[in-house]
Amino acid sequence: MKRKEEEEDKNKKNYGMLTNMIYVMKGTFKYQKPLIPFLFFDAVVQTAMAFIWLVIPKLVIDQIMGNGSISSLLKVVLIASVIELFFLAFHQYVQTQMWWRFIYARMEFIMQRMRKALTMNYEKLENPKALDYMGKAERATGGNMNGIEGMMHSANDLFISVAKIITSAAVMFTLNPAMIILMILLSLVHYILIDVTKRRDKELCWDKLAPDFRKIYYLDQTTKNFEYAKDIRLFGMKDWLLGKQTEIHKKAHAKIVASKNRWLKCGILNQILGAIQDGILYAWLIYAVLYQGLTIANFTLYLGTVITFIKTLSQVLDNIAETRKQSLEVNDYRTFLELEEDAMEDNRTVYDREANKVKACNTSSDNDRQREKTKDKKTNSKVNTYRKLPMTDRYEFTFEHVSFQYLGQENYALNDVDLTLKSGKKLAVVGLNGAGKTTFIKLLCRLYEPTTGRILLNGVDIREYDRKEYYTIFAPVFQNVECFAFPIAENVSMKSPALTDCTKAEKTLILAGLEEKISSLEKGVKTELLKVLHDDGIDLSGGEKQKLALARALYKDAKVVVLDEPTAALDALAEYKQYMDFDKLIGGKTAVYISHRLSSTRFCDAIAMFADGKIVEYGTHEELLKSNGAYANMYEVQAQYYQEKEVVFDA
Numbered sequence: 036m037k038r039k040e041e042e043e044d045k046n047k048k049n050y051g052m053l054t055n056m057i058y059v060m061k062g063t064f065k066y067q068k069p070l071i072p073f074l075f076f077d078a079v080v081q082t083a084m085a086f087i088w089l090v091i092p093k094l095v096i097d098q099i100m101g102n103g104s105i106s107s108l109l110k111v112v113l114i115a116s117v118i119e120l121f122f123l124a125f126h127q128y129v130q131t132q133m134w135w136r137f138i139y140a141r142m143e144f145i146m147q148r149m150r151k152a153l154t155m156n157y158e159k160l161e162n163p164k165a166l167d168y169m170g171k172a173e174r175a176t177g178g179n180m181n182g183i184e185g186m187m188h189s190a191n192d193l194f195i196s197v198a199k200i201i202t203s204a205a206v207m208f209t210l211n212p213a214m215i216i217l218m219i220l221l222s223l224v225h226y227i228l229i230d231v232t233k234r235r236d237k238e239l240c241w242d243k244l245a246p247d248f249r250k251i252y253y254l255d256q257t258t259k260n261f262e263y264a265k266d267i268r269l270f271g272m273k274d275w276l277l278g279k280q281t282e283i284h285k286k287a288h289a290k291i292v293a294s295k296n297r298w299l300k301c302g303i304l305n306q307i308l309g310a311i312q313d314g315i316l317y318a319w320l321i322y323a324v325l326y327q328g329l330t331i332a333n334f335t336l337y338l339g340t341v342i343t344f345i346k347t348l349s350q351v352l353d354n355i356a357e358t359r360k361q362s363l364e365v366n367d368y369r370t371f372l373e374l375e376e377d378a379m380e381d382n383r384t385v386y387d388r389e390a391n392k393v394k395a396c397n398t399s400s401d402n403d404r405q406r407e408k409t410k411d412k413k414t415n416s417k418v419n420t421y422r423k424l425p426m427t428d429r430y431e432f433t434f435e436h437v438s439f440q441y442l443g444q445e446n447y448a449l450n451d452v453d454l455t456l457k458s459g460k461k462l463a464v465v466g467l468n469g470a471g472k473t474t475f476i477k478l479l480c481r482l483y484e485p486t487t488g489r490i491l492l493n494g495v496d497i498r499e500y501d502r503k504e505y506y507t508i509f510a511p512v513f514q515n516v517e518c519f520a521f522p523i524a525e526n527v528s529m530k531s532p533a534l535t536d537c538t539k540a541e542k543t544l545i546l547a548g549l550e551e552k553i554s555s556l557e558k559g560v561k562t563e564l565l566k567v568l569h570d571d572g573i574d575l576s577g578g579e580k581q582k583l584a585l586a587r588a589l590y591k592d593a594k595v596v597v598l599d600e601p602t603a604a605l606d607a608l609a610e611y612k613q614y615m616d617f618d619k620l621i622g623g624k625t626a627v628y629i630s631h632r633l634s635s636t637r638f639c640d641a642i643a644m645f646a647d648g649k650i651v652e653y654g655t656h657e658e659l660l661k662s663n664g665a666y667a668n669m670y671e672v673q674a675q676y677y678q679e680k681e682v683v684f685d686a
């Protein structure tokens with residue numbers, strides 16, 4: 036049966052709008068404290084600005100009707116103008132401050148998203164749902180008015196609007212309290228209309244577009260990626276790739292057209308509603324002038340106040356509708372940030388972990404307990420039950436009935452694997468393409484969790500250790516070596532410049548066989564790799580990259596070394612020499628060597644031959660040859676091939 040993705044709803048967060056607004060504003064104020072007074076004073080100033088020109092016409096009309104002098108009239112207007120000028124200057128200053136401070140705060144939210152992307156479980160990175168969440172979280176932080184920053188602006192607008200509404204409601208209350216209720220009701224209908232449209236639009240358009248955006252993004256990245264550029268040109272893939280992009284655009288277009296129509300209908304209904312609201316307002320005020328003795332001065336004041344009330348209320352309600360949409364995006368962001376890391380673990384493990392927590396507490400020292408407590412606090416008091424790695428140099432790994440099925444796959448890539456990797460011993464993992472060798476390594480390094488069975492480190496399930504700490508045990512060299520657009524030394528240390536020991540990096544590069552290359556470079560190990568960021572960056576050949584990866588493993592100096600055929604570019608003899616040389620360099624460390632070429636790993640203490648995800652033979656090279664099984668057969672075939680090649684070369 037296919038291994039299924041986790042249920043979407045299991046991970047999806049559904050916080051309310053207010054909770055999300057508090058979450059965003061808490062983060063915003065944490066990074067930009069001066070925003071608190073700015074927000075407050077701007078609300079006061081903007082409310083005062085809105086009302087100053089409502090009160091002035093009333094005062095002017097009162098003066099005229101009461102035969103006031105020209106000079107007192109001018110005085111009123113002048114004072115109002117000076118106050119407004121001062122308010123405007125203040126408002127302008129505060130707006131500019133708030134604008135860039137919101138952007139800076141958003142950058143911090145982006146950093147959190149990047150931190151999550153850099154540390155999330157490796158397995159999640161190929162889970163389409165997790166990738167969709169990642170894409171949506173990117174959109175939530177991707178612009179001034181999207182999710183996170185949009186909510187900051189909305190909170191600001193909401194604050195100002197509430198201040199204006201309270202003030203204008205107080206004025207209206209003096210004339211007719213019932214009018215306030217009627218205006219609120221009409222504005223609510225307007226709000227519901229916008230809100231329903233926005234929510235439907237997100238669900239039916241933007242959420243549905245997420246997989247399309249992921250595909251568009253992938254294709255877009257592929258066209259720009261230097262690694263793919265050779266194949267794209269030499270295989271003439273341009274039209275094919277553009278065709279794929281057009282196909283996705285077409286699908287996305289239909290959803291966008293539906294969204295446009297939805298908004299058109301909503302707009303027409305809102306215009307009708309606005310006209311009804313205006314009609315009621317004028318009828319009411321004219322009635323008050325004609326039959327209730329409302330003065331012309333107060334008519335202008337109330338008209339202005341009610342218009343401000345309606346406008347601000349509908350702005351608030353619009354803002355709430357927009358904020359709800361932003362809140363859904365903030366939910367996307369939080370869903371990604373809070374993605375359950377160990378969702379794959381079975382209940383038994385969680386149960387064991389709880390049991391071990393008790394055990395660990397009983398046996399650990401006071402210092403350990405204190406450390407655990409501090410860590411708990413830091414991680415929001417989430418249950419932290421991880422064990423510390425054993426304080427020993429002797430690490431023994433045991434695979435107990437380990438099976439593994441990739442997401443969405445029918446077949447098991449590993450099937451009931453039982454094996455022990457003893458401390459200080461060298462294990463060779465051999466087998467045909469697709470036999471499960473790399474999968475075995477990925478599980479050993481805990482990039483994936485077993486679907487069933489468990490892996491033990493010195494008798495303890497590896498899921499009981501902190502994943503990051505567990506990773507420190509391994510110095511891996513994988514088949515595909517990725518270089519980063521940083522200096523060579525940092526590509527070896529895989530650390531920041533401050534933490535990079537250039538002398539050590541150079542030494543390991545020399546040991547890995549890159550002495551000639553490094554000495555040919557003017558800036559030596561400080562030479563930048565790749566041209567993406569630096570015009571004078573260099574690129575390494577496939578073989579040189581593989582040697583760089585060996586240097587990385589030597590630099591890391593971890594307890595267990597894993598070589599997953601980084602020597603594919605070499606011939607059989609060179610590969611054998613490389614493995615032997617490397618083995619001498621790592622000395623007595625535990626090591627796992629993968630190769631297709633059985634001659635390369637014959638020096639190992641034990642050889643596990645994989646076929647169809649199972650260990651079909653296990654023993655030393657000599658034992659396996661003697662048993663005359665699949666290994667012996669394959670070795671013989673390969674030996675013949677090399678002999679034939681030698682004959683050809685000799686000839």
Ligand SMILES: Nc1ncnc2c1ncn2[C@@H]1O[C@H](COP(=O)(O)OP(=O)(O)OP(=O)(O)O)[C@@H](O)[C@H]1O
Pocket residue numbers: 161441442444448466467468469470471472473474475
């Ligand atoms: N990320 C993945 N998603 C789905 N299936 C995968 C994934 N990686 C590997 N597989 C499948 O799992 C099986 C084992 O693959 P694995 O890479 O472990 O084989 P291997 O022995 O290392 O092969 P090779 O010698 O070619 O590197 C193969 O059938 C492969 O197609």
